[in-house]
Amino acid sequence: MTSDQIATEVMRELASAMATNAPMHNAHEGYAVILEEVDELWDEVKLNPRKNPQRNTTMRKEAIQIAAMAVRFVLDVCDKE
Numbered sequence: 001m002t003s004d005q006i007a008t009e010v011m012r013e014l015a016s017a018m019a020t021n022a023p024m025h026n027a028h029e030g031y032a033v034i035l036e037e038v039d040e041l042w043d044e045v046k047l048n049p050r051k052n053p054q055r056n057t058t059m060r061k062e063a064i065q066i067a068a069m070a071v072r073f074v075l076d077v078c079d080k081e
Helices: 003-020 027-046 054-078
Strands: none
Touching (some): 003 054, 027 054
8 A cells, every 4th residue: 555545544534533523622632632542553552463463454543543633633723723
């Protein structure tokens, strides 16, 4: 998979999140959202993906969500007028 394809997935995840969830109101809320996603990835990492290759699919999903929420943080918090 190419980085362009991954970026497209991130943008799809971002669009879905923006359609179903209110904007991040401030930096603290945005940080909490990103941290929740990172914690979910960490939970998957601790399950040892070497012993269960299916974990890679779940870790990938969580990483895409982290990237999408980071973009949303920039849009909703950093670039807010």
